[in-house]
Amino acid sequence: MRRLEPMTTTFTIGGDLEVRRLGFGAMRITGDGIWGLPEDPEAARVLLRRVVELGVNLIDTADSYGPEVSENLIAEALHPYPDGLVIATKGGLRRTGPGAWPRDARPERLKECCEGSLRRLRLERIDLYQLHAPDPAVPLEDSLGAMKELQDEGKIRHIGVSNVSLDELERARSVVDVVTVQNRYSLVDRHSEDVLDACEGAGIGFVPWFPLAMGDLAEPGGPLSEVARARDATSGQVALAWLLAHSPVMLPIPGTSSIEHLEENVAAGELRLSDDELRQIGSAGSGKSAA
Numbered sequence: 346m347r348r349l350e351p352m353t354t355t356f357t358i359g360g361d362l363e364v365r366r367l368g369f370g371a372m373r374i375t376g377d378g379i380w381g382l383p384e385d386p387e388a389a390r391v392l393l394r395r396v397v398e399l400g401v402n403l404i405d406t407a408d409s410y411g412p413e414v415s416e417n418l419i420a421e422a423l424h425p426y427p428d429g430l431v432i433a434t435k436g437g438l439r440r441t442g443p444g445a446w447p448r449d450a451r452p453e454r455l456k457e458c459c460e461g462s463l464r465r466l467r468l469e470r471i472d473l474y475q476l477h478a479p480d481p482a483v484p485l486e487d488s489l490g491a492m493k494e495l496q497d498e499g500k501i502r503h504i505g506v507s508n509v510s511l512d513e514l515e516r517a518r519s520v521v522d523v524v525t526v527q528n529r530y531s532l533v534d535r536h537s538e539d540v541l542d543a544c545e546g547a548g549i550g551f552v553p554w555f556p557l558a559m560g561d562l563a564e565p566g567g568p569l570s571e572v573a574r575a576r577d578a579t580s581g582q583v584a585l586a587w588l589l590a591h592s593p594v595m596l597p598i599p600g601t602s603s604i605e606h607l608e609e610n611v612a613a614g615e616l617r618l619s620d621d622e623l624r625q626i627g628s629a630g631s632g633k634s635a636a
């Protein structure tokens with residue numbers, strides 16, 4: 346069983362970007378199917394300002410969210426950015442319609458993606474640029490090589506990868522200094538436990554996407570409700586607190602379009618579960634895991 350470290354509230358990405366460990370995922374501020382504008386763009390901008398007011402300083406986005414919509418809204422709501430705000434974006438996918446995400450991580454395409462993100466986010470340099478997913482049609486080393494060139498040109502500060510296996514992570518690390526990995530992971534989806542272990546060993550930030558299992562873990566009445574009730578918390582908060590306790594390199598980025606849910610999720614950063622509670626939750630989660 347994983348040794349539980351004392352909880353720290355911050356993590357330093359790449360040795361120089363200190364962030365609060367509970368971040369915000371900005372995928373849910375677009376239209377249905379992560380396509381087009383949200384119903385109320387001003388409400389999305391208000392939500393983004395609230396993210397920062399609450400002290401969150403890691404916002405995850407991608408050129409493909411909308412496409413372009415999430416990055417545009419972030420710039421409209423928050424530029425000029427407060428000191429210390431880390432915007433992590435990604436490139437390497439195309440959008441061909443609602444819910445469709447074909448991969449395209451050719452070097453020339455990644456460079457085009459990065460230029461677009463720099464323009465939309467109104468940045469001279471992106472703090473954390475992530476390869477959204479390896480493209481089976483392109484050697485991973487070529488995709489990472491393009492990102493290294495972008496880094497050498499000063500257009501990106503740090504490089505992250507997403508949706509990688511352990512083998513792909515090792516290959517990526519042979520080309521560039523990988524500072525974060527973003528994979529699907531939650532209490533009920535631990536397929537990436539081996540990748541998380543590798544990240545922990547190397548001090549690489551691990552950013553779990555779908556940390557609330559798309560909201561399922563926030564539903565009342567699930568496997569977390571007993572602990573939630575005892576701690577006067579919600580099931581979603583217990584799921585996030587479990588992630589934070591599970592590994593010191595864990596940087597969850599729950600996504601929401603609701604201020605109420607945002608405030609609830611951020612407050613989960615304060616919830617310290619006891620060892621007994623963590624064990625109880627861990628076994629409930631692994632019982633349900635599809636792994």
Ligand SMILES: NC(=O)c1ccc[n+]([C@@H]2O[C@H](COP(=O)([O-])OP(=O)(O)OC[C@H]3O[C@@H](n4cnc5c(N)ncnc54)[C@H](OP(=O)(O)O)[C@@H]3O)[C@@H](O)[C@H]2O)c1
Nearest residue numbers: 370371372554555556557558559560563599600601602606
């Ligand atoms: N790298 C990748 O390939 C990849 C893929 C997917 C996502 N991501 C990133 O990961 C982030 C997180 O993933 P996600 O947003 O899809 O999934 P998630 O955080 O697991 O769940 C989001 C869903 O849960 C609901 N929710 C959030 N907080 C809640 C709360 N306190 N109570 C009840 N329901 C709640 C949201 O609905 P409401 O809007 O109603 O709150 C939304 O439907 C994304 O925003 C994105 O930045 C990355």
